[in-house]
Amino acid sequence: MADTQLHKPATAHTAACNSSVSVIQDQADFERASRGFIASHPTGHIVDEHGRTVVNVNNYNFLTPGAPAPDTVNPSLWRHAQLNHIHGLFEVRPDVYQVRGYDISNITFIKSNTGWIVIDPLTTAQTARDSYELITAQLGHRPIVAVIYTHSHTDHFGGVLGVISEEDVTSGRCIVVAPEHFMHETVGENVIAGPAMGRRAIYQFGPMLPAGPTGHVDAGLGTSVPVGPPGLIAPTHDITYTGEEMVIDGVRVIFQLTPESEAPAEMNFYFPDLGALCMAENCNHTMHNLIPIRGALVRNAMNWSKYINEAMELFGAQADVLFTSHHWPRWGNEDLNDFLTKQRDLYKWMHDQTMRWANHGLVATEIAESLQLPEEFLANEHTRGFYGDLVHNAKAVYQRYLSWYDGNPANLKKYPPVEAGKRYVELAGGADALLSKAQAAFNDGDYRWVAELLNHLVFADPSNDAARQLQADTFEQLGYQCESATFRNAYLNGAQELRSGPPKLMGGPGRGKGLLRAMSVEQVFDAVAIRLKSEEVGGHKLFVNWTFTDINERWVLGLSNRTLFHVKDKHDERATVTVTLPRTTLVAVVTQETTFMDEIQAGNITLDGDPAALLTIFGNLDTFTPGFHIVEP
Numbered sequence: 083m084a085d086t087q088l089h090k091p092a093t094a095h096t097a098a099c100n101s102s103v104s105v106i107q108d109q110a111d112f113e114r115a116s117r118g119f120i121a122s123h124p125t126g127h128i129v130d131e132h133g134r135t136v137v138n139v140n141n142y143n144f145l146t147p148g149a150p151a152p153d154t155v156n157p158s159l160w161r162h163a164q165l166n167h168i169h170g171l172f173e174v175r176p177d178v179y180q181v182r183g184y185d186i187s188n189i190t191f192i193k194s195n196t197g198w199i200v201i202d203p204l205t206t207a208q209t210a211r212d213s214y215e216l217i218t219a220q221l222g223h224r225p226i227v228a229v230i231y232t233h234s235h236t237d238h239f240g241g242v243l244g245v246i247s248e249e250d251v252t253s254g255r256c257i258v259v260a261p262e263h264f265m266h267e268t269v270g271e272n273v274i275a276g277p278a279m280g281r282r283a284i285y286q287f288g289p290m291l292p293a294g295p296t297g298h299v300d301a302g303l304g305t306s307v308p309v310g311p312p313g314l315i316a317p318t319h320d321i322t323y324t325g326e327e328m329v330i331d332g333v334r335v336i337f338q339l340t341p342e343s344e345a346p347a348e349m350n351f352y353f354p355d356l357g358a359l360c361m362a363e364n365c366n367h368t369m370h371n372l373i374p375i376r377g378a379l380v381r382n383a384m385n386w387s388k389y390i391n392e393a394m395e396l397f398g399a400q401a402d403v404l405f406t407s408h409h410w411p412r413w414g415n416e417d418l419n420d421f422l423t424k425q426r427d428l429y430k431w432m433h434d435q436t437m438r439w440a441n442h443g444l445v446a447t448e449i450a451e452s453l454q455l456p457e458e459f460l461a462n463e464h465t466r467g468f469y470g471d472l473v474h475n476a477k478a479v480y481q482r483y484l485s486w487y488d489g490n491p492a493n494l495k496k497y498p499p500v501e502a503g504k505r506y507v508e509l510a511g512g513a514d515a516l517l518s519k520a521q522a523a524f525n526d527g528d529y530r531w532v533a534e535l536l537n538h539l540v541f542a543d544p545s546n547d548a549a550r551q552l553q554a555d556t557f558e559q560l561g562y563q564c565e566s567a568t569f570r571n572a573y574l575n576g577a578q579e580l581r582s583g584p585p586k587l588m589g590g591p592g593r594g595k596g597l598l599r600a601m602s603v604e605q606v607f608d609a610v611a612i613r614l615k616s617e618e619v620g621g622h623k624l625f626v627n628w629t630f631t632d633i634n635e636r637w638v639l640g641l642s643n644r645t646l647f648h649v650k651d652k653h654d655e656r657a658t659v660t661v662t663l664p665r666t667t668l669v670a671v672v673t674q675e676t677t678f679m680d681e682i683q684a685g686n687i688t689l690d691g692d693p694a695a696l697l698t699i700f701g702n703l704d705t706f707t708p709g710f711h712i713v714e715p
């Protein structure tokens with residue numbers, strides 16, 4: 083692939099578009115992001131035990147505060163990226179410290195009688211370990227007596243093994259506190275849609291893009307996602323109701339459960355003796371996603387807003403500092419209540435106004451096009467869309483209530499991309515005619531239209547190099563114009579893949595493989611079921627009994643009408659085989675760390691009966707390709 087094709091300059095249209103963006107001039111967020119600075123990481127380059135780069139903040143030194151925005155970056159995003167690039171150990175208030183900027187999320191240390199309470203140990207062990215070493219070097223060694231997971235997303239627990247060990251927990255030296263259903267939700271997000279979500283997350287976060295003014299500048303919630311596998315230690319204490327209190331090594335904490343908000347299992351909490359309120363990821367210095375572009379279940383914007391309001395009612399009168407799991411804190415009771423009020427209103431405004439126009443009959447694309455973020459929200463860093471985007475969030479609200487379908491039967495059974503593409507190319511008078519129309523629209527700066535036109539041609543004929551290159555140039559200009567880092571990353575990643583092809587990714591479940599060890603039997607069977615090659619198993623009606631020796635559970639796994647089903651707490655007398663094994667062995671088999679045959683030979687699995695039914699099911703499971711095509715067929 084010719085490198086000369088990569089990273090074109092901004093066109094005059096893009097430069098004009100970016101120069102017209104209103105950028106917040108207030109320096110208060112720069113002061114907040116720098117306030118209480120103690121020290122930075124000795125090198126800013128964090129490596130794993132093999133010397134591979136996990137994160138290197140030096141790659142983003144082009145974002146030095148004061149550097150003017152280049153015309154290849156939306157100037158509002160440029161400002162946000164500069165804020166996210168401020169990194170180091172910071173004192174939030176006496177006894178409360180954060181390490182920020184070395185991971186997409188923050189790690190918070192609360193001084194307790196004898197050690198530290200850690201909130202959210204980052205994404206990978208290396209970033210968490212280096213953060214612990216940074217605070218230890220500056221403030222002296224203190225043992226970690228508790229870890230609190232604010233919610234069930236990987237960037238808030240995946241680095242736990244960098245600060246504590248399983249043995250710290252089993253010995254009782256350290257407790258682990260999380261909202262109820264944490265384990266189920268943590269694993270759940272990776273079970274059914276894991277492979278597709280992992281692939282799409284590359285578009286959202288942009289880890290394959292080189293850092294720089296024509297490439298990766300930010301990820302919205304932080305600079306970038308560190309590279310490394312997540313770990314997990316199960317909670318020892320579940321928080322089950324709002325108002326629940328704990329005293330952890332002398333530190334009082336009052337919890338507020340916020341299920342089905344930013345994450346399915348999440349909680350805010352307040353330290354009454356410190357006047358410090360942790361808003362988890364329910365509040366941020368950006369508009370968040372009501373659905374991330376990697377894909378997820380749609381979030382409940384109305385509940386989200388109501389939880390912020392509840393936090394204000396519970397803690398707003400007393401708190402004098404507020405911190406979160408991403409970005410920088412807010413200081414002072416008046417300021418933090420103003421922040422909470424605007425965050426509360428932002429999510430409710432998107433919800434209410436989307437549904438107002440939906441009930442007038444506008445479809446999602448029309449609502450997304452017509453809604454304009456009001457000046458009250460445009461005036462603040464924290465209510466603008468650097469991670470979420472109003473265009474996407476309006477569609478998320480619509481989808482939650484009304485589905486992807488807009489109600490117009492013209493869209494009920496549309497041709498898929500290749501079939502539609504062939505017909506559109508023919509309608510345009512052939513590939514060359516379509517290309518010349520697309521080039522004319524490109525010259526006019528109508529990049530959204532070019533993207534739609536050329537998508538038909540690329541899907542009709544992915545070998546048309548002129549179409550691929552012009553589409554890549556188009557995505558690139560669209561990316562340069564985006565205020566949302568996730569939109570920018572998606573466009574630039576699409577451009578990169580049109581020019582160079584999709585990345586060669588390692589096989590296997592990839593994202594969250596380590597987490598899958600915590601799967602329940604039900605989650606394992608659910609994950610197996612979506613891999614069944616239904617076309618290969620016609621005519622079979624099968625029952626397999628299972629006994630899991632380590633958790634003392636009995637299950638039936640059956641095949642009926644080319645579909646798997648499972649039932650807990652029973653064995654079926656029609657079963658032709660009974661399988662006896664530990665749950666952990668089943669998980670190792672389905673995550674492809676081992677095979678049934680190897681485990682049977684090793685004596686870890688006992689079969690009683692005819693194994694044919696087992697072979698029919700497990701011999702007809704599909705495997706997923708992690709680098710599947712997205713911007714081409």
Ligand SMILES: [Zn+2]
Nearest residue numbers: 187235237363
């Ligand atoms: Zn997060």
